[in-house]
Amino acid sequence: MTPNSTEDMRPGSPLPADRGISPRLRGRLFVDACARRGVTLGGWCIIGAIFAILFVIVAEFYPLFKTPTARLEATFTTATRGEVFAIGADEYREVSYLIDSAGIHFYSLKDNKPLPDQSLNALGTARIIGVSLAEPRFPVLGLSDGRALPVRVEFEIEYRGGVRTIRPVLAPEEALMLGGPEGLARLTHRQDNSGYTIAAATGPKTVEVARVRVKKNLMGKVTRRESRQSLAFPAEGGITALALDVVREGLLVGSGSGQILWARLDGEGDAKTLGATREANLSIAQMGFLLGDYTLVLTDSSGGVSSYHFPSSQEGGPSVNKIYDFEPDPAGIGIFSHSMRDKGFLTGGGSALHIHYGTSGATQLTLSHPEGKSFRAAVLTPKSDGVVAADEAGHLFHWTLDNPYPEVSFAALFGKVRYEGYEKGDYVWQSTGGSDAFETKLSLTPLIFGTLKGTLYALLFALPLALCGAFYTSQFMRPRLKAIVKPVLEIMAALPSVVLGFFAALIIAPNVETYFPALAVSPLVVVMLVFVGLGVYELVPAVQKRLREGNEIYALIPLTLVGASLAFFLGGVVESAFLEGDYRGWLKEMLDITYDQRNALVVGLAMGFAVIPIIFTLSEDSLSNVPEHLRASSLALGATPWQTALRVILPTASPGIFSAIMIGLGRAVGETMIVLMATGNTPVMEWSLFNGFRALSANIAVELPEAPEGGTLFRVLFLAAFLLFVMTFLVNTLAEVVRLRLRKRYQAQ
C-alpha cells in the first residue's frame, strides 16, 4: 500500500492516511484498491467493446473505398529485335512473353531475366508485322508474307517439393494464307469450343475471314476443317480496326474516317454502318469487347476512349449505344487489353497507361513511364492483379495492382448505374447470377428504399393505434384497469419477431388477400359503430349507469369485434357491388396494380405488433408523468377532462411522445425477421402497398451466410449494416436528447 493511493481515497472514505494500520486493515484496503482498479478497468473494457462494434464494421467495409494503387515491381531491359507488338503473362505473374517482329520471347518475372528462347520454325523467313491477342495465351501472328500463324502459349506447372515452377511451351498451329505479299498487319481472332475464327484486313476495304473447326474423335484423331469468306466494307479511309462479334457471328470494323461497320461472317447481306466516333474523321485506332462480349470499347486517333453497348438480341439488326467517354490521352491510344475477371480494361499510348472500369465509366488509375518514353504493348494479367508493359526502348515493366473492388464506388452503391443489358441507368441489387461473365450489381438504394417503405407503412398503421391507446390509457382509464393493460402490452413487446414474421406470412397474408375489401372498409365501420354506441350510451340511462367513466374499454372491445365482423360482411358486399367481385382483377384493370400475397401492407400490419407496444409504453409514460398540478389547475378553471387532456396534457408531453415515436421508428428500421418472412424480398422500388420490397436488414440476413469472406459482397453487406447502425443511432440519440430535456423541464416545474 503506497501512501499515494491512500491519499487518493475519496473525501467520503472513513479512513485517515495512517501509517500505523494493522495488517488486517492493510489487507482490506488493498482489496478495496484492487476492486476499484478492477471495476474501472472492467467498466472501460466493456464500454470499449461496445464502441468496438462500430470500429469493426467500419474496418470491414473501408477497403471498398480505398483508391486503387499500383506498385512497380521491377523493370529490366530485354533484347527485343525490332518493334514490340504484344505482351502477355501467366496466371501467377511468373512468366511474361513478348512478341516482336522476330518471334515470341519469354521472361521470368520472378528473377527478372530472359528465359531460353524457343524457336518458331513456322515463321520461316517472314517477319511478324501484326498480332491479335484477343484470346489470352493464344495469339495469332500476322506475317509479312500474308500468312496468319496461330500459336498456343502454354504454361506447364510443376510442383516439386512444394515449389512451383512454370515452364512456358510454344505450340504453333497450322498457318493460314490469308493475304497477299503486302502482309497481314491488322487482324483479329476468337476461339470457341469447336475451333477458332481469324479475320484479317487484306486491303483498304476488304477482310478475309477464315473459320477453322478442329474435331477430335474418340480415337484421338484430329480432323481440321477450314472455310473461307471474303467480306467487303464501305470503309472510308481504310480499315483501321477489327473485332469479332461472337454473339451474333459478325465482324465489326472501324474505319479511318471513324465509321463503325458490321457484317455477318457468312457474307450474307451487306455491311451496315452502326455508328461513328464522337467527331468525324477521327480514325478508329483500337476496338475490343470487354468480358461478356456486350460492351465494345473504341479508341480513336486523337486519344479518345469510349464505350458502347452492343445489345445482343434486338429486332431490326444490331445497333450500338454510346455509354461513356473515358479520360482521353492526347498522345493517342494504341494499346487495349481487357480484364478476364470484371469489366475493367487498360488503354495506353504515349508514356501513360490508364486503367478504366467499363460499368462506372471511371478512369481508376494512370501508370506513367518513369522516363517519359512511349509504351508499345501492355496487358492486364489474367487475375487483373498486375500490369506488364514494354516500351519502345525494349524495357519491360511489371506492376502489381491493388484494386480488389473496381466495381464499387460511391456512385455505384448509391447512384444510378447503366449496367449491360439495361436501357438506362438504374438502381439494381443483384448479387448472384448464372454465368462467369455475370456482373454483380450492388446498389444499396433499393434496399434503403425498402427499409424506409417498410418503416413508413408500419408507422402508418401503428402510430394511430399506439398513440390513441396511450392517450386513452393515461388520461381516461381507471388505474385498476391500467395495471392490467400495461403488462399485456409489455408482453406484446416481448413477442419474438420470428413469431410475428411467421404469423404475418402464414396467417395475416392469406387472410388479408382474401378479405382486403373488408379490411379497407373496417375503419369506417368501426367509427360509425362508435358513433352509434355513443348515441345509445347517451340516450339510455341504464347503460350509463352500468358503464361508468373509465370503463369504456369493456364496451369498446365487443364494439370493435362487432365492427370487424360487420366489416367482413360489408367487404364482401362492396367487392361484389363495386369491384366486380374480384378486387385483385379490378386493381389490375383499373389501376394497373398487381397484388402480391406478401406485400407492404402485411409487413405494416405485422410490424405494427412490434412497434405499437414500444410507442404505447413510452408515450403513456410521458403522458402520465405530466405534473399533476397542470391538470388540476386546468380542471379548476372549468375545462372538461377532454379539453384538459387535449390542450394541456398533450402539448406538455409532446416531446416525450416524439421521442417514443423515434424509438418506435428505430425498431421498425432494424426489424429483420418480420420483413424477411412477410415480404417477397424482391428489390423493387415502388411505393405500392400491394407489392413487396427488400430491406437492408433482411438482405444482410439472407446474403451474409453465402458471401465469401473479404469479397465485394461481404464488404458491401458490412456497409449495409453500418448504414442501419447509423440510421438507428441517429434516431435514438435524437429521442434520448429530447427525453432528457423534457425530464429537466418537468423537474424545473
Place this chain on the structure above:
Amino acid sequence: MIVSMRKVWKRGDFFIWLAGVGLALSLIMVAGLLLTIFVNAATFFWPADLLKISLKSGDTVLGIQTGREAIPDPENPEAEQKYRLQIKRGNRDITGADFIWIDEEDIARIEKAEDALIVERREWGDFFGTLSEVREEGRGAAGLRVLLEKLEPAHEIHSAIERLTRKDIGAINYKMEKNRLAVRSTKDEKALARLSGERDDLDRRYKELETRLQALRNKQVGEAVFLTSDGKEVTIPLSKIIHVYEPNALGMAGRVGFFIRKVVEFVAEDPRESNTEGGVFPAIFGTVMMVMIMSLLVTPLGVLAAFYLREYARQGTMVSIVRIAVNNLAGVPSIVFGVFGVGFFIYFIGGSIDELFYSEKLPAPTFGTGGILWASLTMALLTVPVVIVSTEEGLASVSGGLREASLALGATKFETTWRVVLPAVMPSILTGLILAMARAAGEVAPLMITGVVKLAPALPVDGLFPFVHLERKFMHLGFHIYDVGFQSPNVDAARPMVFTTTLLLIVLVIVLNLTAIWLRNRLKKNLSASGV
C-alpha cells in the same frame, strides 16, 4: 337531443371512445395472435377422427380433415359460395402427395372409418389403412393386439441399433478423426508409430461393432401387411413403425394418453422427415444452452459496467455520453450485432484460434465458422445494455443513506459495494438478466449468421472429450420456426410443427417476461415499504 349531442361533442366523448378503440384493437390483436397459435398448436396433439369419405365418383378416401375453405370463383360472383375440404390422407410413399383438396359437392358421404389405423412411421410420414396380417419368418397372424405385441421387441432392437450407431460408432469415428489430425500435425516417428497402433485398434473395434450391428439388423424380420382404402396391399417392416393406434376407437382416457405421449415426443425427441415430424429436442437444447452461456457472460459484464458507471466513475459529461450510448445500443438492430459477430468473433478471433491451435485441420475451419460460442457472445453483446440499464436503475434506487451508514461503520468502498449495495440491487440484476434471457431466446436474425443450422448432426454437449463442444453449430427454436415454416418442402405437413414450436417459444418468452415483471413489481413494493 341536438343540444345533448353538442354537449357530448364538447365533452369529447366521441374522441375518447375513438382513442379507446385504438387500445381495444391493440388488445384484440395480441389476444388474436396468442389464441390462433394456441388453438392451432393444441389441436395438433389431440387425436383427430379418421374419416372415410365416399366420393360421388365411387372412390373412397381415408383421411383426417385439416381445413375447409371457400372456393374462389371470380367468374360468377353471384353464384352460391362453394367450399372444399383439405384432407390429410397420409401414405406419401404410395400417393405422392399426402394432402389433397376435395370439393364438397363431389362428396357423397362422410363417416367415421371402422377399424382404420394410423401407423406412424420412421419414414414417409403417417400411413392410414386397415391391418391385414402380421408376418414373421413366413408365419402370419392377424389382429391389432398381435401387432402391438410384436412391436415391443422391434422397438427394443431399433433402440439398440440407434445406440450402437450413434453412440458407439459415433465415438469411434470421432476418435479416428482425432487420430487422423494428430498424424497430420506430428513428424515424430515414435508418436506416429503409437498413433498408427491406436488407429489399428480403432479399426478393429469398428469392425467388431459392425458385426454386432449386422447381427441386430438380421433380427429385424417382422413385417406388417396393411390395406389402403382402395384395397392396395402395403407391407411395412416392424422396424419402421413407431406407433400404431386406432383413433376412432380411443376413449377419453386414450385420447388424453395420446395427447401426453405426443407432447412428450415433441419435447424430448429428435426431428424426423426434414424437421416436419418428431420432436424439437435439439432445438430446445440449443436454445437453452445458448441462453445459459450468454447469461454466464452477460451478467458479470453488465453488472461490472453498471457499477462502474454508478459507483466508481466520476459523474460528468463523459459518463453521460457513455450512458446515452449504452441506452442507444439497446436500439441498434439485432442484425447489426450479428454482422459484428461475423466480422469480429468468427473471422477475426475464430480465424486466429484456428491458425494457432487447429492448424492441422485447415482449411476446414474449427472456430473460424459459426458456432454456439460465437452466437452466445454475440447475444451477450446484444443484451448487455438490458442488464446495464436494469442494474443502474437498481443502483439509483439504493438510498445514499445505506451506503453512508456502511462507510461510517468503517467498511471500505469495496466492502460496502459487495456486502450492502450488491444484495440490495440483486433483484434488479435478476430482472435485467431475465429480460436479457427472454430477448436472447426470441432473437433469430443475428443467430442466422453466427452459427444456427436447420439440422445439427450432434448436440454441443456429448460424452466425448472435452464433453462441451463450443465450436459446434446448434439448433434454435426461433430459427426452427423460420426454417420449418419457410424452407420446408412439404408446407402442409410442416404446419403443425411450426405452430407447436411457436407456442413453445412464446410460452418460454412470456414466462420469462412475466417473471421479470413480477420481480420488478415486488421490488417496487419492497422499496416503498422500506420507505427509501
